[in-house]
Amino acid sequence: MRLKGRVAIVTGAGSGLGKAIAERCASEGASIVIADMNQGAVDATVKELQAAGHQAMGFKVNVTSRAQLKELMQATEDKFGKIDILVNSAGITRNRPFKEMNDEDWDIVLGVDLKGTFFAVQAVADYMIKHRYGKVLNISSLGGLGVGGHAVGGSPGGSSNYQAAKAGVIQLTKTLARELGPHGINVNSVAPGFILTPMTSTTRTPEEVKEHMAVRTKTCVLNRAGTPQDIANAVLFLVSEESSFISGQTLLVDGGRTDKI
Numbered sequence: 167m168r169l170k171g172r173v174a175i176v177t178g179a180g181s182g183l184g185k186a187i188a189e190r191c192a193s194e195g196a197s198i199v200i201a202d203m204n205q206g207a208v209d210a211t212v213k214e215l216q217a218a219g220h221q222a223m224g225f226k227v228n229v230t231s232r233a234q235l236k237e238l239m240q241a242t243e244d245k246f247g248k249i250d251i252l253v254n255s256a257g258i259t260r261n262r263p264f265k266e267m268n269d270e271d272w273d274i275v276l277g278v279d280l281k282g283t284f285f286a287v288q289a290v291a292d293y294m295i296k297h298r299y300g301k302v303l304n305i306s307s308l309g310g311l312g313v314g315g316h317a318v319g320g321s322p323g324g325s326s327n328y329q330a331a332k333a334g335v336i337q338l339t340k341t342l343a344r345e346l347g348p349h350g351i352n353v354n355s356v357a358p359g360f361i362l363t364p365m366t367s368t369t370r371t372p373e374e375v376k377e378h379m380a381v382r383t384k385t386c387v388l389n390r391a392g393t394p395q396d397i398a399n400a401v402l403f404l405v406s407e408e409s410s411f412i413s414g415q416t417l418l419v420d421g422g423r424t425d426k427i
């Protein structure tokens with residue numbers, strides 16, 4: 167039980183990677199807050215965790231709202247007495263070729279993926295500072311390192327908004343590590359490669375998904391596609407005591423992609 171007695175909030179935990187992370191942290195003994203804007207997904211995930219014997223509560227939150235994030239933090243402390251871990255997994259894509267990308271595409275992706283992460287850490291900081299303990303884990307992306315959005319193998323391409331947002335998350339992680347480190351808070355990031363989730367499957371036709379999976383399998387030295395559990399395992403390490411001397415880092419979890427720019 168590597169997270170026994172810990173309290174973890176996971177944004178975007180109603181689906182995909184956030185859900186797998188919540189399940190993994192719960193399986194290691196943490197009490198979990200499922201924080202997502204999709205109320206149905208929040209309720210279903212909380213139900214699943216509780217049915218498996220874990221401590222869990224749900225909270226509907228839009229990470230672009232400072233007010234809602236403030237309520238989330240207070241509700242968590244009211245229920246569990248403290249906040250030890252924050253995983254920022256809420257994220258979206260709006261792909262479009264650069265020359266056609268409009269203000270709305272740009273603003274919504276930067277708003278959720280980058281500003282939402284900034285808002286959430288700002289909202290949780292005082293709760294962690296007062297206990298002189300905290301683990302913040304931001305889900306960035308291989309895309310934030312300039313890799314991944316190629317229009318190949320069913321990839322829609324055109325993700326300048328997403329890649330800029332995720333590059334911002336990687337740099338924000340370093341800055342926050344510096345500013346929050348003196349308060350006993352580690353801030354790290356996991357950068358996933360391609361993982362099949364609702365985000366990546368619903369933006370493609372089934373044929374494109376198949377084609378994309380084949381390309382991603384071939385261009386990865388481990389010759390397999392990654393799973394949400396691969397990401398959850400890396401996150402678990404970075405929010406556990408085993409990584410207590412690591413901060414400001416971005417861990418690439420991509421199976422060893424060979425097509426890095």
Ligand SMILES: NC(=O)c1ccc[n+]([C@@H]2O[C@H](COP(=O)([O-])OP(=O)(O)OC[C@H]3O[C@@H](n4cnc5c(N)ncnc54)[C@H](O)[C@@H]3O)[C@@H](O)[C@H]2O)c1
Nearest residue numbers: 178180181182183203228229256257307358360361363365
């Ligand atoms: N799947 C991949 O291949 C991949 C690769 C690299 C990075 N990522 C990143 O991983 C994270 C999770 O992605 P996923 O694949 O699990 O996607 P997903 O679509 O399956 O899950 C995202 C979740 O975030 C929630 N969400 C979206 N906007 C929100 C908001 N404003 N406030 C609160 N919740 C919101 C959604 O309701 C959903 O439950 C994202 O940050 C994504 O950018 C995913």
